[in-house]
Amino acid sequence: xxxxxxxxxxxxxxxxxxxxxxxxxxxxxxxxxxxxxxxxxxxxxxxxxxxxxxxxxxxxxxxxxxxxxxxxxxxxxxxxxxxxxxxxxxxxxxxxxxxxxxxxxxxxxxxxxxxxxxxxxxxxxxxxxxxxxxxxxxxxxxxxxxxxxxxxxxxxxxxxxxxxxxxxxxxxxxxxxxxxxxxxxxxxxxxxxxxxxxxxxxxxxxxxxxxxxxxxxxxxxxxxxxxxxxxxxxxxxxxxxxxxxxxxxxxxxxxxxxxxxxxxxxxxxxxxxxxxxxxxxxxxxxxxxxxxxxxxxxxxxxxxxxxxxxxxxxxxxxxxxxxxxxxxxxxxxxxxxxxxxxxxxxxxxxxxxxxxxxxxxxxxxxxxxxxxxxxxxxxxxxxxxxxx
Amino acid sequence: xxxxxxxxxxxxxxxxxxxxxxxxxxxxxxxxxxxxxxxxxxxxxxxxxxxxxxxxxxxxxxxxxxxxxxxxxxxxxxxxxxxxxxxxxxxxxxxxxxxxxxxxxxxxxxxxxxxxxxxxxxxxxxxxxxxxxxxxxxxxxxxxxxxxxxxxxxxxxxxxxxxxxxxxxxxxxxxxxxxxxxxxxxxxxxxxxxxxxxxxxxxxxxxxxxxxxxxxxxxxxxxxxxxxxxxxxxxxxxxxxxxxxxxxxxxxxxxxxxxxxxxxxxxxxxxxxxxxxxxxxxxxxxxxxxxxxxxxxxxxxxxxxxxxxxxxxxxxxxxxxxxxxxxxxxxxxxxxxxxxxxxxxxxxxxxxxxxxxxxxxxxxxxxxxxxxxxxxxxxxxxxxxxxxxxxxxxxxxxxxxxxxxxxxxxxxxxxxxx
Numbered sequence: 001x002x003x004x005x006x007x008x009x010x011x012x013x014x015x016x017x018x019x020x021x022x023x024x025x026x027x028x029x030x031x032x033x034x035x036x037x038x039x040x041x042x043x044x045x046x047x048x049x050x051x052x053x054x055x056x057x058x059x060x061x062x063x064x065x066x067x068x069x070x071x072x073x074x075x076x077x078x079x080x081x082x083x084x085x086x087x088x089x090x091x092x093x094x095x096x097x098x099x100x101x102x103x104x105x106x107x108x109x110x111x112x113x114x115x116x117x118x119x120x121x122x123x124x125x126x127x128x129x130x131x132x133x134x135x136x137x138x139x140x141x142x143x144x145x146x147x148x149x150x151x152x153x154x155x156x157x158x159x160x161x162x163x164x165x166x167x168x169x170x171x172x173x174x175x176x177x178x179x180x181x182x183x184x185x186x187x188x189x190x191x192x193x194x195x196x197x198x199x200x201x202x203x204x205x206x207x208x209x210x211x212x213x214x215x216x217x218x219x220x221x222x223x224x225x226x227x228x229x230x231x232x233x234x235x236x237x238x239x240x241x242x243x244x245x246x247x248x249x250x251x252x253x254x255x256x257x258x259x260x261x262x263x264x265x266x267x268x269x270x271x272x273x274x275x276x277x278x279x280x281x282x283x284x285x286x287x288x289x290x291x292x293x294x295x296x297x298x299x300x301x302x303x304x305x306x307x308x309x310x311x312x313x314x315x316x317x318x319x320x321x322x323x324x325x326x327x328x329x330x331x332x333x334x335x336x337x338x339x340x341x342x343x344x345x346x347x348x349x350x351x352x353x354x355x356x357x358x359x360x361x362x363x364x365x366x367x368x369x370x371x372x373x374x375x376x377x378x379x380x381x382x383x384x385x386x387x388x
Numbered sequence: 389x390x391x392x393x394x395x396x397x398x399x400x401x402x403x404x405x406x407x408x409x410x411x412x413x414x415x416x417x418x419x420x421x422x423x424x425x426x427x428x429x430x431x432x433x434x435x436x437x438x439x440x441x442x443x444x445x446x447x448x449x450x451x452x453x454x455x456x457x458x459x460x461x462x463x464x465x466x467x468x469x470x471x472x473x474x475x476x477x478x479x480x481x482x483x484x485x486x487x488x489x490x491x492x493x494x495x496x497x498x499x500x501x502x503x504x505x506x507x508x509x510x511x512x513x514x515x516x517x518x519x520x521x522x523x524x525x526x527x528x529x530x531x532x533x534x535x536x537x538x539x540x541x542x543x544x545x546x547x548x549x550x551x552x553x554x555x556x557x558x559x560x561x562x563x564x565x566x567x568x569x570x571x572x573x574x575x576x577x578x579x580x581x582x583x584x585x586x587x588x589x590x591x592x593x594x595x596x597x598x599x600x601x602x603x604x605x606x607x608x609x610x611x612x613x614x615x616x617x618x619x620x621x622x623x624x625x626x627x628x629x630x631x632x633x634x635x636x637x638x639x640x641x642x643x644x645x646x647x648x649x650x651x652x653x654x655x656x657x658x659x660x661x662x663x664x665x666x667x668x669x670x671x672x673x674x675x676x677x678x679x680x681x682x683x684x685x686x687x688x689x690x691x692x693x694x695x696x697x698x699x700x701x702x703x704x705x706x707x708x709x710x711x712x713x714x715x716x717x718x719x720x721x722x723x724x725x726x727x728x729x730x731x732x733x734x735x736x737x738x739x740x741x742x743x744x745x746x747x748x749x750x751x752x753x754x755x756x757x758x759x760x761x762x763x764x765x766x767x768x769x770x771x772x773x774x775x776x777x778x779x780x781x782x783x784x785x786x787x788x789x790x791x792x793x794x795x796x797x798x799x800x801x802x803x804x805x806x
Contacts, residue, residue: 122480126413134420135446138413138531139504140490141481142474146504149474150494153514157472202475251496252471374446375494375502 004268009224010097011234012385014042015346017354020184020215020331024115028059029071031113031333035218036072039109043220043232052078052105052221054096056088056112056335058124078105085370086282086338087242088112089217090381093342094240096221106226113216114334121212124334131374142201145209147372148285149201154252155287156203161305163203166286167194169321170207170328172313173283177325179315179355184213184331207328210284215333217343233350235385238363239269242381250376256288256369257380258295266297269363269384273297276384277361278320278348280341282369283328288377289321292367296382315356323348323358341366342383349387362387396558396584397688409683409732410483414527420447422461427522427530428775432466434499435459443499466520468497470534473507473514483526487548495520495534505532509546512536523552523773526733528726543773554692554735554770557582559634562625564589564614564671567597569746569759570696571639577763578637579608581771584688587629589614589640591621616640616667617659622674630678635770637694640667643748648709657710664714665721668695672725683732692735694766695722699740699783702790703797707751726775737769742782755781 016038018031032055040047053076055065063071065081078099082088089112096108114120125143127133140146155161171191177183189207197206220232227234241264243257258265266272273296281292290304298319299307311319324330324344327337345364347353358364367382416424426433435444439456443464450457473493479485493507495518505520511534518534523543525531533549535541543549544557556578563578565571566588575588588609590600603609612629615621616638642663644656651657682690700708701715719738726736741762743752757780765779778787789797 125480126415130417131446133413134416136504138525138527138529139492139506140476140484140488141413141479142476142490142492143480145478146474146476146492149476150472150492150504153474154472154494157514199475200478202477204474251469251502252494375504 004264006268007097007237007240008101010100010221010237011224011227012093012219012221012237012342012346013227013232013234014039014220015343016042016218017182017343018113018216019182020213020333022116022184022211022213022331023118024214025117026115026214028057028113028115029063029068031115031214031216032057032060032068032111033072035111035113035216036109039111039218039220043230045107045230047074050074050107050109051076052096052099052108054080054082054092054108054110056082056084056092056338057114058085058334059114059120078108084338084379085335086284087368087370087379087381088335089339089342090240090366090368090383091242091379093221093237093383094242094381097237097240100222106222108221109218110221110339111216111218112336112339114214114336116212116214116334129371129373132372135374144284144372145201145204147375148287149204151253151376152208152285152287153203155254155290158254159302159305161290161308163195164191165305165308166208167191168308169286169289169313170194172317173322173326174329175314176323176356177329180324180330182354183325183329184211185325185329204285208285210327210332210337213331213333215331215336217333217336217339219339219343219346233352234388235346235349236388237383238271238386239265239267239384240381241265242379245378246380253376254291255301256291256295256377258292258367258382259301262295262297262382265382265384271363271384271386275363276365278315278323278345278358278364280322280345280364280366281326282338282341282367283322283326284332284337284369286328288369292369295380296365296367315358320358323356324354338368338370341368345385349385397686400686406682407684409680410481410486411527411733412483412525412529413481414529416529417447419449422447423522424524424528424530426461427524427773429778430772430774432464432520432522432532433461434464434501436462443497443501445497445501445503464497464499466497467537468495468499468518468520470495470507470511470514470516470518487551490548493534503532505534506549508533508535508541508549510536510541523549524735524775525552528730528735528775542771544771552773554635554737556635556767556770558584558688559691560585560632560688561635561637562587562589562629562633562675563609563637563639564616565640566590566600566603566609566611568639568641569599570641570744570762572599572603573759573763574637574639574766575603575609577760577767581767585610587612587633589616589625591615591617616670617662619670622670626674626678630675631682633675633679634682634688634690635692635694636671636675636679637696637766638668638671639696640664641696642714643708643711646709646711647707657714660711660714661717665717668718668721668725672721672728676725676728679734680729680732683734690734692737692770693725693729694737694739694770696762696766697722697738697740699742699778699786701740702786703794703801705801735775737775737777739766739769739777739779740783740787741765742780742786
């Protein structure tokens with residue numbers, strides 16, 4: 001395999017969030033349009049300066065990124081639609097980074113957002129993929145709760161993780177969310193609350209499951225020099241990976257694509273797991289947090305239970321995770337869930353968090369995970385970001 | 389023997405609103421319908437690559453291993469390991485919400501693919517060895533069910549999965565013609581299977597049919613006037629009992645004409661059509677709406693419609709040319725009826741028996757089916773989860789030839805005796 005070129009002074013700037021709401025009468029276009037407006041306002045550039053756009057959304061149909069250009073009155077020379085669910089944010093960074101490096105675009109807006117009407121989630125689930133429609137949804141119509149219940153049951157049995165371990169993660173994220181004014185779930189969560197919540201799909205209970213909502217996230221990708229000329233605080237892209245359909249012969253998913261690519265990620269970034277000050281993981285269910293801890297090298301395979309017991313995960317803890325609260329406490333605004341951690345990481349590395357601040361944050365890892373196409377998540381990715 | 393719920397369901401409270409039928413999601417890609425096509429005949433088949441032998445699931449267009457497009461549906465033993473399971477308590481679809489929780493698991497088949505499947509309540513906790521079978525759900529689409537690897541299983545032994553059957557136990561059943569030997573055998577078999585009440589139709593009561601009185605005297609069946617050639621007769625019976633029938637078994641059959649030149653004129657063929665085709669149409673018009681209205685009426689809901697067709701329906705058998713044509717017409721109409729009743733989750737089961745050992749198939753060579761074996765196949769179909777049943781060796785032989793090449797079967801039947 002040829003050696004991957006480093007990212008040559010690519011930076012992320014202008015983190016924006018369109019506040020989440022449980023249900024909205026607006027469409028995805030509204031949330032994506034608001035995100036773009038916020039990006040322009042935050043960066044202090046005219047709309048015409050945005051010459052690249054990467055879009056992720058589940059509810060934009062019948063439109064794609066193409067329709068959005070006309071809807072938002074954008075004239076672009078670089079356009080991408082990234083239908084990779086929770087991996088879309090990481091993949092958008094990788095693609096946009098190469099675009100701005102090569103000069104195919106100067107400023108790429110990476111936006112993700114979805115609306116949520118009262119019946120949206122069911123509609124999205126019924127036709128999520130051909131395999132899901134044919135071979136999963138007819139079995140109780142559980143959606144992701146079913147898929148993650150099976151993965152969680154297997155992981156707990158085979159790797160000795162306890163519900164108290166997952167509970168510790170969820171409680172820590174809620175503690176982080178309590179300081180984030182934009183988090184939807186604002187009620188304090190105790191371990192007892194977590195352990196005794198309503199069963200959803202054994203062993204999953206209510207606080208293991210993300211709450212679908214409406215909202216949007218966005219950030220800009222550009223060269224360091226561009227950011228400097230605009231006077232924008234930024235975070236540097238040090239390394240990035242993506243992988244699709246990793247380990248297809250594993251009988252059931254108890255590791256993700258990060259396990260294939262973590263070495264390449266840190267080699268490219270020039271830092272290792274020991275240098276990382278915080279981690280923003282894709283947390284639609286806590287079992288996936290465990291797979292990311294392991295796959296990204298913060299502990300060994302099947303080492304997550306011990307790792308969880310040995311650490312604290314609040315922003316000021318021994319290993320800060322999902323410092324804005326993560327999807328489990330902020331809400332899952334569709335495809336924006338994969339951008340949530342990136343936006344929070346930029347805020348931490350530029351010293352402007354919405355809530356709790358990670359002390360002396362120099363390096364952070366953000367990871368993404370997406371698309372339970374059939375029996376496992378297909379897309380995974382991660383980036384190492386550094387402070388300016 | 390497996391345990392069965394043996395208590396007769398309580399009488400319904402007439403003041404309580406009858407629930408409206410809901411269905412599991414029925415959308416499938418075209419390629420996935422191969423699973424349904426096999427399940428409708430009681431088989432579990434998966435796609436197998438003709439080039440590299442890799443088994444495929446979920447169904448797809450191209451081999452997951454060698455990318456060959458030559459994928460063929462092949463029978464599977466279904467053995468594998470239940471890796472993990474859950475009890476799904478939150479469902480997005482009304483059908484599942486009304487019946488939650490659901491036991492669902494992921495099974496690694498020994499053939500090398502994963503399936504999501506319902507887990508039968510007799511299976512032990514994961515991890516466990518299981519065997520996967522296909523069944524038709526209330527939407528009429530194939531779903532997979534994991535059962536213990538060893539031993540017989542009955543869908544009816546699991547209260548959730550029982551709804552995938554049309555088990556005649558505790559049900560009220562109309563058998564449309566009790567004068568024929570197959571009709572009477574069907575009544576006896578349904579009674580033995582625990583039917584709650586059987587009405588049996590009698591046309592032209594002044595022509596006494598042997599055996600019918602014996603059914604009445606044995607207390608097995610209630611004989612009711614029903615002449616399927618007479619719209620008024622069908623309507624009057626439907627007004628009287630239509631709102632109580634859970635399963636309708638159409639045994640009315642007329643088999644008189646033989647080869648085209650066997651009889652002058654069309655009168656005999658018309659009578660066959662009046663009973664075999666228009667008879668079904670009259671029954672469908674009068675009874676189908678009542679069945680649909682009661683499709684969700686508790687555990688003894690309206691649930692199935694059975695047609696006693698003939699293997700001659702799938703390809704014309706020239707020695708019984710006009711009879712074949714009338715049965716083909718009935719078969720075609722049954723497909724319309726199936727689509728109509730599917731909206732309420734009511735299953736239409738067609739039986740395509742080979743020649744029956746009665747006076748009308750006298751000149752057919754063995755093997756021939758006894759009326760009792762036709763009846764037994766019918767009851768098994770109701771207890772199971774199938775749509776199309778081909779009882780007997782002749783029917784199985786015709787089906788195999790038909791599936792292989794329908795045109796070849798037509799030519800082979802041209803060479804038949806007489």
